[in-house]
Amino acid sequence: MSNLPDEAFRDTIGTIDDSGNRKFIFPKKPSGKFYNYRKIVSYVLLAILVANPFIKINGNQFMMFNVLERRFNIFGFPFWPQDFYLFVISMLVGVVFVILFTVVFGRIFCGWICPQTIFLEMVFRRIEYWIDGDRGSQSRLARQEWNAEKIRKRLFKWTVFFLISFGIANVFLAYLVGSDQLFLMIEQGPVKQASNFIALLIFTGVFYFVFVWFREQVCIIACPYGRLQGVLLDNKSINVAYDFVRGEKEEGRAKFNKKEDRALTGKGDCIDCLQCVHVCPMGIDIRNGTQLECTNCTACIDECDNIMESVGLPKGLIRYASEDEIAKKETFKFTNRMKGYTAVLFILLSVFVGMLFLRTNVEAIILRLPGQLFQHKGDKISNVYTYKIVNKTMNDYNDIHFELIDQKGEIKNVGNKNFKIKREETAQGTLFIEINEAILESDKTTVKIGVYNGKELLETTKTNFLGPRSFN
Numbered sequence: 001m002s003n004l005p006d007e008a009f010r011d012t013i014g015t016i017d018d019s020g021n022r023k024f025i026f027p028k029k030p031s032g033k034f035y036n037y038r039k040i041v042s043y044v045l046l047a048i049l050v051a052n053p054f055i056k057i058n059g060n061q062f063m064m065f066n067v068l069e070r071r072f073n074i075f076g077f078p079f080w081p082q083d084f085y086l087f088v089i090s091m092l093v094g095v096v097f098v099i100l101f102t103v104v105f106g107r108i109f110c111g112w113i114c115p116q117t118i119f120l121e122m123v124f125r126r127i128e129y130w131i132d133g134d135r136g137s138q139s140r141l142a143r144q145e146w147n148a149e150k151i152r153k154r155l156f157k158w159t160v161f162f163l164i165s166f167g168i169a170n171v172f173l174a175y176l177v178g179s180d181q182l183f184l185m186i187e188q189g190p191v192k193q194a195s196n197f198i199a200l201l202i203f204t205g206v207f208y209f210v211f212v213w214f215r216e217q218v219c220i221i222a223c224p225y226g227r228l229q230g231v232l233l234d235n236k237s238i239n240v241a242y243d244f245v246r247g248e249k250e251e252g253r254a255k256f257n258k259k260e261d262r263a264l265t266g267k268g269d270c271i272d273c274l275q276c277v278h279v280c281p282m283g284i285d286i287r288n289g290t291q292l293e294c295t296n297c298t299a300c301i302d303e304c305d306n307i308m309e310s311v312g313l314p315k316g317l318i319r320y321a322s323e324d325e326i327a328k329k330e331t332f333k334f335t336n337r338m339k340g341y342t343a344v345l346f347i348l349l350s351v352f353v354g355m356l357f358l359r360t361n362v363e364a365i366i367l368r369l370p371g372q373l374f375q376h377k378g379d380k381i382s383n384v385y386t387y388k389i390v391n392k393t394m395n396d397y398n399d400i401h402f403e404l405i406d407q408k409g410e411i412k413n414v415g416n417k418n419f420k421i422k423r424e425e426t427a428q429g430t431l432f433i434e435i436n437e438a439i440l441e442s443d444k445t446t447v448k449i450g451v452y453n454g455k456e457l458l459e460t461t462k463t464n465f466l467g468p469r470s471f472n
Helices: 033-054 082-106 108-113 116-134 135-143 148-177 179-188 194-214 219-224 227-232 244-248 299-313 323-328 336-358
Strands: 063-066 071-074 077-079 240-241 318-322 360-369 373-379 380-391 397-404 409-413 419-421 425-435 445-453 456-466
Touching: 033 063, 033 108, 033 116, 033 148, 033 299, 063 148, 071 082, 071 380, 077 082, 082 227, 082 336, 108 116, 108 219, 116 135, 116 148, 116 194, 116 219, 148 179, 148 194, 148 380, 194 323, 194 397, 227 456, 299 318, 318 323, 360 445, 360 456, 380 397, 380 456, 397 409, 397 425, 419 425, 425 445
Parallel strands: none
Antiparallel strands: 063 071, 071 077, 240 318, 360 380, 373 380, 380 425, 397 419, 397 445, 409 425, 445 456
16 A cells, blocks of 8 residues: 555564564553543443343343353343254354455554554553553653653552453353352352362463563464454555655655645645654554554554644545555445445355244253163053253243144153243153054154143244054
8 A cells, every 4th residue: 555665564563672572562652532432432342242141131141152151142142052053053143244344444544443442542541551650651651760660650550450350250251150150259259169269360460470570462462353454454444544745745754844745745735743652552564564463453544634734734644445546546445345345244144144034032842762672551652762951041930741733642751741841941851652553644744743831832843653564
């Protein structure tokens, strides 16, 4: 995107110095229209993120991802291991949506929605500005000897960061094991809930490490999304971009001189003030074009607009734009590639919604007992089966029994004829199906069985019924 021949900046990253050591970034505190919008979006998303595991719909946690027990709640809908296909499709929908969004709007997800960016930029860095000061003060404090002032500020900041990391870890644990289990751990204490408490401390340590030391390197090193954008973006994708045509013009960049008319001298509108570099939380120069590290956070847009306004030049030297818009003055078009991703997304959403409507609250599996032949009981034929019933709801069913739907016969449950299934639990056992031999049309008949709670039909399932072979 840049018309500069020197591409050496692509051989390294902004967080590594010339000797290969970690270079900590002290970005200037951003301000401006987009930053204010981002604050609103970030705090709304933070509120949703914190509230999600503590909201319940029909007794189901609004969001839960219990990987160990393979139980997931998404928007209040419980997903069990038997519903794993729905979870996979929902993940595919999410992936395709992010791909489509990236193809159209670039890496806007990272700058506006990603929890890592929101926590780092809108929580931890804002606290850091409050304690350590802006860019210059932070840089001086980092080089300063360990005197009373530095020790006091560091201990205070690290303590606050630890407490916030501990709070985030509690919310994260509520997503994994459930908010009820989290409250139980708080009530019973760390001794009785040792495993959950150890997990809580581990999560706290991870978050503390990420937001105190690792920081923006998560986006550069750990997150694969930044690398994916290299194959997703094209010249028509909208990104945070530097208008190199206007910024460079014929004579290139030059320091601002209020006594000259830049339009007559051929100098570009970029006054080479480096404020876009100083405000960047990733430590890059947006004027070098689209880069792996750029998260489209818009800090450089706000800063450049402030500078342009102060020197009397038009805003928008750095803005949301595609390369074709800057280089060829082409307006945005919804390309065939974008239409293709949209079609795939629509198909996946349709399949997912359809499967949600077909999904039942109770799932029953009835299978013939392996290795067992049918038995003669007078004029009846009997087969033995095993059953498993999963109650996916938050309701208790107190009068569960089986009935044949499309055949005349009898189902005998081993044990009690009617039994109970508590909420979010399973029941399994053995049953016999007896059908009069005279009404069997073949040696293998498909029978339909209804699972009832009292008179309410909860689920239907099918199984095979074996009988003697007819030689007529």
